[in-house]
Amino acid sequence: MKPPNHRTGDTPLGSGAATLGHPVTLKNVAARAGVSVSTASRALNGQARKYRISPTTEKAVRKVAADLGFQASQVARSLRLKRSGLIGVIVPDISNPFFASIAREVSLGVEAYGFSVLLGDSREETQIEQRLVEQLRAKQVEALLVCPVGVEPDHLVKLDRSGLPVVVADRVFDGIELPSVTSDNRTAARAVAEVLIEQGHRKIGVLSGVRDSLPAKTRLQGLTDAAQHAGFHLDPSSLAGNAFTEQSGYDATLELLDRHPEMTAIFAMCTPAAIGSMRALAERGIAIPRDMSIVAFDDHPFAELMKTPLTVSVQDIPRLGRLATAVLLKRLNVNPSDDSGAESNAESSGQDLPPLSTASEMQFTTSLWKVPTTLLQRSSVAAPRH
Amino acid sequence: MKPPNHRTGDTPLGSGAATLGHPVTLKNVAARAGVSVSTASRALNGQARKYRISPTTEKAVRKVAADLGFQASQVARSLRLKRSGLIGVIVPDISNPFFASIAREVSLGVEAYGFSVLLGDSREETQIEQRLVEQLRAKQVEALLVCPVGVEPDHLVKLDRSGLPVVVADRVFDGIELPSVTSDNRTAARAVAEVLIEQGHRKIGVLSGVRDSLPAKTRLQGLTDAAQHAGFHLDPSSLAGNAFTEQSGYDATLELLDRHPEMTAIFAMCTPAAIGSMRALAERGIAIPRDMSIVAFDDHPFAELMKTPLTVSVQDIPRLGRLATAVLLKRLNVNPSDDSGAESNAESSGQDLPPLSTASEMQFTTSLWKVPTTLLQRSSVAAPRH
DNA sequence: GCACAGAGCACAAACGATTGTGCAAGCGGC
């Protein structure tokens, strides 16, 4: 009828992919193979037996498809199947290795099931986060993994209720009605605080992350636990900062130095804040650990290599990412070894994830999974000189 | 006819988004507003005037849409418009801040134009890279930014020829027929090499990245330039390694230490390799810079904070990312200030990008843009002791 | 009283896939 195979057909030889413009469509394949579109579709989707397509025909279709370099349009497919194969991942800052690692694990983990990751960088701004959520929703993502920026999880809860599975990681909120994945911050905070306390520190300044976020609250809780156990308590005025950023750590440190000159140690709620703090301390000529001890939480994998040693509580970030991925997949009802998946990565199937083995609790709306942390002591702590 | 507004209609009050399942479609909106789908579509797309929809009707439609929380399905839209609004970004390792920064800039830069970024992590494997390319192609990405893994750009060139705009960054290839963005590696390499040479180093070991990649070749070239200028030349046997990875740096260092015990300095082609090298040196009890000097290229922003100081050539990564984004956008024919874009980020429009001001050269298939680098000297270099 | 213009909207055909169902052969049994 139309001259469709003129262009695709007159390349030197029928082999190779489409040469230009001409998106190779199923219709083309079908025409060239001399069958109908439906037959072509079934032949290519392994539905040959089911719909009684002869092996001869099937092979013919496959050959033509291969020759033409046919790739089914996922958008048409999505429309029909109501499955976009897209998963949204929204993080506050992808250039932060912590979030990058999480994104990475999700990307690797879902790839085997034919999903792709749509990336969103909220720049630590709630407003942008919301815009991204809308943008990704419009793109029909099938699920969302969010490391929320701040303190407003409401729009996420609403989204989840409206049928789009949402999983939150790291920046988890208290009583949030969403499946969440985070580290065991309380235990970790206590452990890291005890390093200070055992050295005799009592005047401890805290560089806080977003105050209302669960990580911040829980880490504070762990510190309080440790203090209480050691028989003292922390004055609320020794808290400063309100963000998980380097800038916040810098500002908060200066603030604390002014407010509490007697301070002998700093408890940073994240590595970026610790780095900002170090900058501030360096500017004031305060040496670590001679004049000031410092401990922190590991938000990224380079802490190990930093010039000022830093005692940190190390999160198993890839594991956290894998756990989040597993939760996502469960919510998407893809049992590992379902689709074309089950290829190589057995680990992404949740085997190494204890909480997931109890697969029963995976039908939930609100559960909190925790990943254990380890303590890495480096010489950023000494006894106080005062 | 059908009872479509039964479900969407009986939520407590028409306000708020869809409560469950019911994807709010244009048809719903139209029905509720008492108009046809086409009218609804035009009303919502600002085509009211053009198609003589009365302002009354237009407002009514808008209101209903807002009430229902209507969001046009991008997949249906894509199908019709043949524009997916998707841009693929494929990098060897997203958890490497260098690539993460690039991905970030792309994500931020294209967001204003309604594009989203589909992320692919090739794990430094050509095979996976190719699989990802196919996967993203099927998802109908409108353009691809690739930081290729290795040495085979052919499939990318073919892709570009077949009509899918491809831009490559960083891991650029010699004579590759694709628009490329990279740093000015030759100059940078020369500068960093001269730091060694001026201290008297002549026995220099080189930790190479992928041998056939342009960054590796060009950086070697810069080193050779510097050597030649200083009146000596490098033995090919002083090269080791063949990947931009920490492992490669580690292995190559051990190899070189055995092969050339007289070596006094190391020239690492990337920071991960430098880090691997440091590990190897530490294991052998070799101190920096006392026993061995080392210089490197900045692949990530934390070099500044590392415990062993490292003299590096610093790439302006965000700028590289923005440049790549600008090239992408150009190839997509979105002039900044076209769409709903032109919001805030003036910088992403290419203003800060000198090579782009010459907008004429943007219609190309094969151009190489370079971003300047700076030199950051830190005490990882001392005079040789031998 | 009629033609005609413009306003205001509806119809229907795409886009590229999937899938339930229907239709035409071929073949064996009686």
Next chain:
DNA sequence: GCCGCTTGCACAATCGTTTGTGCTCTGTGC
């Protein structure tokens, strides 16, 4: 020779949009 079963495939509806075209009014000029 007819019925019925199997085989092998084609038809057509559908997913949710966009958009060219055509239809029906209302009002005006003459």
